[in-house]
Amino acid sequence: MINVEIISIGDELLIGQTINTNASWMGAQLALHGIKVSHVVTISDTREAITTALEEAQKRSQVVLITGGLGPTKDDITKHVLCEYFDTKLEMDEAVLNHVESFFTKRNRPMLEVNKMQAMVPEACEVLFNEQGTAPGMWFEKEDTIFVSMPGVPYEMKYLMGAHVIPRLTERFPVKKLVQKTYLTQGIGESFLAEKISDWEDQLRSEGLDLAYLPSPGMVKLRISSASGDQARVAHYGDALKAMIPLYLYGEAEETLSEVVGRLLQSKGETVGTVESCTGGGIMANLTSVSGSSAYVLGGLITYSNDLKIKLAHVSAETLEDMGAVSEETVLEMAAGGKRELGVDWCISVSGIAGPLGGSDEKPVGTVWIAIDGPDRTLCRKFLFGTDRLRTVQMTVLTALNLLRCEILGINIEKKQS
Amino acid sequence: MINVEIISIGDELLIGQTINTNASWMGAQLALHGIKVSHVVTISDTREAITTALEEAQKRSQVVLITGGLGPTKDDITKHVLCEYFDTKLEMDEAVLNHVESFFTKRNRPMLEVNKMQAMVPEACEVLFNEQGTAPGMWFEKEDTIFVSMPGVPYEMKYLMGAHVIPRLTERFPVKKLVQKTYLTQGIGESFLAEKISDWEDQLRSEGLDLAYLPSPGMVKLRISSASGDQARVAHYGDALKAMIPLYLYGEAEETLSEVVGRLLQSKGETVGTVESCTGGGIMANLTSVSGSSAYVLGGLITYSNDLKIKLAHVSAETLEDMGAVSEETVLEMAAGGKRELGVDWCISVSGIAGPLGGSDEKPVGTVWIAIDGPDRTLCRKFLFGTDRLRTVQMTVLTALNLLRCEILGINIEKKQS
Numbered sequence: 001m002i003n004v005e006i007i008s009i010g011d012e013l014l015i016g017q018t019i020n021t022n023a024s025w026m027g028a029q030l031a032l033h034g035i036k037v038s039h040v041v042t043i044s045d046t047r048e049a050i051t052t053a054l055e056e057a058q059k060r061s062q063v064v065l066i067t068g069g070l071g072p073t074k075d076d077i078t079k080h081v082l083c084e085y086f087d088t089k090l091e092m093d094e095a096v097l098n099h100v101e102s103f104f105t106k107r108n109r110p111m112l113e114v115n116k117m118q119a120m121v122p123e124a125c126e127v128l129f130n131e132q133g134t135a136p137g138m139w140f141e142k143e144d145t146i147f148v149s150m151p152g153v154p155y156e157m158k159y160l161m162g163a164h165v166i167p168r169l170t171e172r173f174p175v176k177k178l179v180q181k182t183y184l185t186q187g188i189g190e191s192f193l194a195e196k197i198s199d200w201e202d203q204l205r206s207e208g209l210d211l212a213y214l215p216s217p218g219m220v221k222l223r224i225s226s227a228s229g230d231q232a233r234v235a236h237y238g239d240a241l242k243a244m245i246p247l248y249l250y251g252e253a254e255e256t257l258s259e260v261v262g263r264l265l266q267s268k269g270e271t272v273g274t275v276e277s278c279t280g281g282g283i284m285a286n287l288t289s290v291s292g293s294s295a296y297v298l299g300g301l302i303t304y305s306n307d308l309k310i311k312l313a314h315v316s317a318e319t320l321e322d323m324g325a326v327s328e329e330t331v332l333e334m335a336a337g338g339k340r341e342l343g344v345d346w347c348i349s350v351s352g353i354a355g356p357l358g359g360s361d362e363k364p365v366g367t368v369w370i371a372i373d374g375p376d377r378t379l380c381r382k383f384l385f386g387t388d389r390l391r392t393v394q395m396t397v398l399t400a401l402n403l404l405r406c407e408i409l410g411i412n413i414e415k416k417q418s
Numbered sequence: 419m420i421n422v423e424i425i426s427i428g429d430e431l432l433i434g435q436t437i438n439t440n441a442s443w444m445g446a447q448l449a450l451h452g453i454k455v456s457h458v459v460t461i462s463d464t465r466e467a468i469t470t471a472l473e474e475a476q477k478r479s480q481v482v483l484i485t486g487g488l489g490p491t492k493d494d495i496t497k498h499v500l501c502e503y504f505d506t507k508l509e510m511d512e513a514v515l516n517h518v519e520s521f522f523t524k525r526n527r528p529m530l531e532v533n534k535m536q537a538m539v540p541e542a543c544e545v546l547f548n549e550q551g552t553a554p555g556m557w558f559e560k561e562d563t564i565f566v567s568m569p570g571v572p573y574e575m576k577y578l579m580g581a582h583v584i585p586r587l588t589e590r591f592p593v594k595k596l597v598q599k600t601y602l603t604q605g606i607g608e609s610f611l612a613e614k615i616s617d618w619e620d621q622l623r624s625e626g627l628d629l630a631y632l633p634s635p636g637m638v639k640l641r642i643s644s645a646s647g648d649q650a651r652v653a654h655y656g657d658a659l660k661a662m663i664p665l666y667l668y669g670e671a672e673e674t675l676s677e678v679v680g681r682l683l684q685s686k687g688e689t690v691g692t693v694e695s696c697t698g699g700g701i702m703a704n705l706t707s708v709s710g711s712s713a714y715v716l717g718g719l720i721t722y723s724n725d726l727k728i729k730l731a732h733v734s735a736e737t738l739e740d741m742g743a744v745s746e747e748t749v750l751e752m753a754a755g756g757k758r759e760l761g762v763d764w765c766i767s768v769s770g771i772a773g774p775l776g777g778s779d780e781k782p783v784g785t786v787w788i789a790i791d792g793p794d795r796t797l798c799r800k801f802l803f804g805t806d807r808l809r810t811v812q813m814t815v816l817t818a819l820n821l822l823r824c825e826i827l828g829i830n831i832e833k834k835q836s
Contacts, residue, residue, distance in 0.1 A: 014455045016446025028434025037432045042458035191490040280706030281699020288698030299726040302718035
């Protein structure tokens with residue numbers, strides 16, 4: 001296993017003005033080719049920082065991918081520092097110069113002296129031709145370590161990685177591709193999930209596979225990986241996982257809950273609508289984020305005020321008066337009223353106290369009722385989502401969508417889950 | 419000037435499954451307080467990688483901020499490595515244990531043994547209380563270097579940084595504060611904006627201030643900064659900017675359009691509702707993301723299907739037939755119908771082709787009509803937002819909210835802006 005390191009150069013990264021998406025993209029692309037990045041180091045655009053980073057990288061890594069600091073402006077000194085580090089000097093590369101000239105001619109822009117300078121490359125490097133811009137990539141080798149310097153502009157870096165760097169690296173270091181699959185769960189916290197699947201996880205690890213928990217609000221991704229590329233074992237454990245937690249496991253890879261729910265509805269020829277209070281339209285916005293959702297989404301009612309709950313969703317004034325807007329009775333009437341009014345097969349309704357104000361001892365901030373009125377039966381559940389307003393809304397949206405998924409599939413939902 | 423280093427722990431960062439937004443956020447926040455991050459190092463969740471990173475950081479940095487690897491599951495080993503590095507052992511912290519217990523009690527969830535383990539902290543550290551989660555922050559000092567370990571969950575890390583870490587660091591290392599103010603614009607692209615304010619920008623720079631353009635879909639943030647801490651000059655240029663582009667400049671700092679609109683509505687005692695098609699409830703979800711929005715938000719109609727446009731918003735079948743759902747006539751009827759049906763002072767309506775399917779030569783993908791029916795007059799505009807579905811929805815939401823802001827303020831909206 002080789003050590004691959006990324007050095008990202010630029011103050012804009014350190015002060016958070018730019019997010020280092022280059023490193024993420026490179027890490028993901030290399031992982032797909034079985035090459036794992038072990039270090040990402042972000043540093044300032046100074047001679048000392050760059051030199052030290054090169055020295056440290058050389059000690060521990062066989063491949064060092066450097067981005068940034070190759071633009072035409074004055075604060076870009078990477079190329080000079082590379083010359084020092086590799087004990088070489090800049091020379092004019094005629095092929096690159098022609099390319100830079102034609103680059104400006106094609107765009108009808110005058111070429112400045114600083115642009116011409118971009119064709120000056122260190123003698124000791126091999127030039128990686130950059131079709132997408134004026135700064136070439138540069139490939140160096142020093143004492144068994146490969147150094148590749150690329151511009152930080154994302155589409156130029158991506159071009160150089162795809163056209164030159166990845167093909168050369170995979171040829172030089174033929175590796176068994178890492179196999180990994182990601183499974184998506186909703187409705188169960190990281191530690192509960194870990195407990196529920198601990199035997200399965202132990203067994204998986206005993207066979208040399210690896211498991212990672214990747215939590216985000218309302219969701220936990222589970223990533224199974226096999227460093228030895230054992231596709232069959234990964235799939236085997238994935239299938240076992242699906243069978244074990246159907247209530248929570250809703251999809252794989254990059255799928256969204258709305259895509260999964262949409263596919264289910266479309267295959268059954270059924271439609272969905274919502275009557276939303278505390279989510280303010282968020283469930284419907286999520287459902288309609290899917291291209292083609294007009295095939296099964298008809299519409300919704302956002303009944304933020306009590307008057308509109310009565311007028312639009314036909315909740316009775318007595319129910320609101322006696323039980324309150326955040327109650328089992330109210331969401332049930334909202335779902336039933338919405339189903340009739342919207343003419344849908346499935347109607348989701350939600351009412352809750354998103355906070356931070358409006359809570360009481362009996363109904364604390366974060367209390368949310370969700371009902372789903374379907375073709376055959378109605379489900380209604382209460383949740384407690386905590387005190388952060390936006391988080392509560394997001395949890396409610398995801399939970400409602402997952403409950404709808406379970407109802408469509410006929411998966412029995414436990415009485416208590418939150 | 420002290421050296422501050424961030425160590426981000428997690429394979430998900432190295433393989434690009436998660437983008438390291440934590441490091442960007444921390445860098446930006448620290449920069450606001452005059453503290454510059456000099457290194458960001460991203461490493462794997464292994465004993466060796468963590469130990470080496472700690473050693474290297476100690477050599478060059480006075481402050482080392484560590485995120486990640488503190489969750490309750492088996493793949494999190496950071497705490498044990500920290501114990502080794504600081505030559506200490508884990509002990510149960512009663513205050514943290516009580517907090518963890520109440521965390522689960524409040525959410526009505528049983529506490530597991532792994533959760534209890536989160537209250538085990540290294541003896542040598544000072545605990546930073548984490549109100550937002552179960553993993554505490556940990557503050558260590560070793561040979562003139564401060565090490566702070568925080569969970570990688572963004573909102574927990576942000577809480578710890580804001581409540582504990584930044585206040586302590588600024589007290590310990592008093593620095594001249596960089597003064598900066600951020601102004602928020604909507605409805606104009608970066609290069610158009612730059613052209614419109616170029617004289618103002620030249621003058622600002624000639625006085626030694628700096629300007630940064632920070633674009634995101636539908637918005638451009640403008641950040642004016644003074645390295646010498648000249649608050650008065652920054653405010654002077656900010657005021658001039660506000661007077662120059664009132665149509666676009668909607669707020670400052672971290673304000674959202676929905677907060678600004680909400681304040682305006684509340685001060686006038688007026689209410690708002692929406693009739694949404696292509697945004698699927700996104701405008702209302704944005705409006706209700708503001709705490710206290712029930713004071714001026716009554717509700718909305720999501721009329722995704724044509725039938726519901728007729729039934730709920732009283733659009734005439736003839737208009738839909740003759741002019742189509744994405745037309746000036748339809749959104750005008752949607753806004754008027756919604757205003758009556760919802761009983762609101764202001765009604766926003768939108769209808770568009772979010773794509774990627776459904777476009778035509780006459781109405782290409784990205785065509786969106788927005789209408790605003792107010793107490794005195796009605797506005798209606800067409801926009802072309804391009805071919806990316808989610809981007810078009812987001813642009814529509816922000817544009818509709820900014821148009822509402824301008825209408826409430828009586829700012830004259832140019833006939834063409836897109």
